[in-house]
Amino acid sequence: MTFTRRLLLSGIAAVTLIGAPLGASAADLIAIITPSPDNPFFKAEAEGADAKAKELGYETLVLVHDDDANKQNELFDTAIARGAKAIILDNAGADASVAPVKKAKDAGIPSFLIDREITQSGVAVSQIVSNNYQGAQLGAEEFVRLMGEKGKFAELVGKESDTNAGIRSKGYHDVIDQYPDMEMVAQQSANWSQPEAFEKMESILQANPDIKGVISGNDTMAMGAWAALEAAGKTDVIVVGFDGSNDVRDSIEKGGIKATVLQPAYRQAQLAVEQADKYLKSGSTGQEEKQLMDCELINADNAGKLETFALTE
Numbered sequence: 001m002t003f004t005r006r007l008l009l010s011g012i013a014a015v016t017l018i019g020a021p022l023g024a025s026a027a028d029l030i031a032i033i034t035p036s037p038d039n040p041f042f043k044a045e046a047e048g049a050d051a052k053a054k055e056l057g058y059e060t061l062v063l064v065h066d067d068d069a070n071k072q073n074e075l076f077d078t079a080i081a082r083g084a085k086a087i088i089l090d091n092a093g094a095d096a097s098v099a100p101v102k103k104a105k106d107a108g109i110p111s112f113l114i115d116r117e118i119t120q121s122g123v124a125v126s127q128i129v130s131n132n133y134q135g136a137q138l139g140a141e142e143f144v145r146l147m148g149e150k151g152k153f154a155e156l157v158g159k160e161s162d163t164n165a166g167i168r169s170k171g172y173h174d175v176i177d178q179y180p181d182m183e184m185v186a187q188q189s190a191n192w193s194q195p196e197a198f199e200k201m202e203s204i205l206q207a208n209p210d211i212k213g214v215i216s217g218n219d220t221m222a223m224g225a226w227a228a229l230e231a232a233g234k235t236d237v238i239v240v241g242f243d244g245s246n247d248v249r250d251s252i253e254k255g256g257i258k259a260t261v262l263q264p265a266y267r268q269a270q271l272a273v274e275q276a277d278k279y280l281k282s283g284s285t286g287q288e289e290k291q292l293m294d295c296e297l298i299n300a301d302n303a304g305k306l307e308t309f310a311l312t313e
Helices: 038-055 069-081 098-108 132-147 163-176 194-208 219-231 246-253 265-282
Strands: 002-009 011-020 029-034 059-064 086-089 109-116 128-129 152-159 182-189 213-216 237-241 260-262 292-293 295-300
Touching: 029 038, 029 069, 029 265, 038 059, 059 069, 069 098, 086 098, 086 265, 098 109, 109 265, 128 132, 128 265, 132 152, 132 163, 132 213, 132 237, 132 260, 132 295, 152 163, 152 194, 152 219, 163 182, 182 194, 194 213, 194 219, 213 219, 219 237, 219 246, 246 260, 246 292, 246 295, 265 292
Parallel strands: 029 059, 029 086, 086 109, 109 128, 128 292, 152 182, 152 213, 213 237
Antiparallel strands: 002 011, 011 059, 260 295
């Protein structure tokens, strides 16, 4: 028999404790802490980690920090108080997340990070991230090809506090800047947000009506940019994203957004749980702390094989 129990945390947020047989020990608990599942990438992470943990016999506590470092700190307190054996984390800031991960470590609870790194080594057991630089170069190469190696373009950048935003932007520019006829006319942060990207794209279009392309730090911003372009009748503008979401897959198949870069969110989260399980049983993951997973280009040629941040055969 399984159960689902709702917990109210200091009046801040309700979370869900899912899946263990009644009477199971809290010592078998794995906490999974991610940004909002409103973003399909983070939803895939949470679902992947949750499914793998249950498969391995753990109880799960699935929590959402909404990219709020203070809330994340409180959720760590909750995981520690609940006696979690391990924490799977997609963090709320590279610097701000060091302290709670260290706090958990000091309490005897190891953390296994996915998607985003923190700025210190030796605090988390694993930091499993997509090879954002390699992926960004793939996306930029496709973007340059689609642009015909020339034209005005804009870049939408993610959160400044997220190391992935800077790494992806650098990967883009290390390719694009080699082409003298590619001219960036705007570079703005939309904080990974679709509504914000829509607004930023509207402003960019007003100032640059002859823009030819948009390269985006993630798929959510790419979707916002594309919606603004559609509303303005600018469907000839080339948009390239990053993540590999089903929404962008559908847009590619309809001839909208032209390409994205797949980072394996679901598998990455499952790998973190597998390493947590191995570490709890043997004291070692058998891997280096920092681990990179390569990304894959998604365009009209293979979009039909993409499902929930994974390519099917």
